[in-house]
Amino acid sequence: MPLSKEDAERKPPPSASPPSAATGAALLLQTPSEPQDLGEGFRIVRLQRAFAASLTPSGQILIREYLSGWKELIKFMDSLGAAFGLISGETRTKIAILQENQRGPHGAHYRTLQSMVRFELARGLVGFQSLPAGRPPSGCRTFLRLHRALKWLELFLRKLGTSPEDADPSRMCADAYQEALAPYHSWWVRQAAALAFLAMPSRRELYHILSAGGGEEGKGPRRLLDTVRSIAHVYNATQELYAAHGMLALP
Template identity: 70%
Template structure:
């Protein structure tokens, strides 16, 4: 009787994580034939997903090269439609993008910031199909930011600081909630990217300082629990925990990061992490100063 009484609950506890895992693999195997700027929110097409958010007409803006120009140099938002996979992941390009996003005066240039994120997406894509869902969710948020940048008020989305000031003045942040028929604010969207950036920063830092027998799956899980897990529902936490088990070995990760070898890879990784950390810390201060770290 005891075995029968406990058989059902035990079987459920066994099958539920497996079901979540296979569900994740299913969604990861899907190929959404959308441009990377196509708007997705919560895994679904945005209600306003036209050429531009409601009340805004698309404004074509010519992109410029990565630079550290002053914010008043005008918007340099990259137009929607540029492919994410134009090149393979290169850690040097990642480092240049985040370094260029920080001006001498401490402004964070959004176009350069998003360019750095596109390199991180290439890195995540190289980790296998289990990270496909995470990658697409990140792409959707970048698409939302680029729609803001190319819209009627695009010049206000040149830097993190100018975006925050504009959306606060217009009451666009949505401290409590946001109607489903309105585009997510730039502040709320950037906050999601900001949290995910901390996760990847912690993971890559653990990798750069790890022993040769270190397990990337454990490093990634620890970074996730610290940076992102508090903001995710139970089923998401279970799914990503299982996805981490599919991570490549430490040696394979270093080959992805730097084909020239682990020693050079560690130096490049630490350099990139220095730039990412600076950008993260300044963005954190901006959000904290306006009580926006817990936006819904």
């Protein structure tokens, strides 16, 4: 089957060598120069509450609460090792951009996703074909990157919560990645990710991480799926908003 134009552009020349496992881990361990202080360790209860609180009954998406949910997801990713290193680092950078917008002179427009979209579209801050020259990434573009990564984690956690005891987390994570994030990554990053996923903790270890501070481990699957539902509600609302404004493919 011939490669698509996008894949042809992304695939390296035949003479290039694929990354080793060590190179893959190194690529995925990139972190921003100014990591954020995320406070206490991961708690799935805080994760579920944050995403549940980020979607109001009227369908508004509250950015501060959404970012609080992401901070918990970063703690979870950091506990998994090299496989999530690159995403964790990129996510910290995206959170910092959105928080800076909230603290800036136009902060009132960055309280909800809907108000941010209206404001940036009206000001011509959203580059539909390319990034506006001399400007930092728009809030809409930055949020979209978090939105895509959220789908990966939603799919992975859903697979984990519905899987049999002998299921392989590495395979589940890789499948979720291929569906949600791989189309937006370069060929090298995709190959590095495939290698790094092999170092994922076991299913038992993952449930121990997810149950830490949350009560009995036997309640893990139910609590996990409750959390996935909260994440999915926010993801779906975001997807609808971006689709309505033709912003799902921002560069």
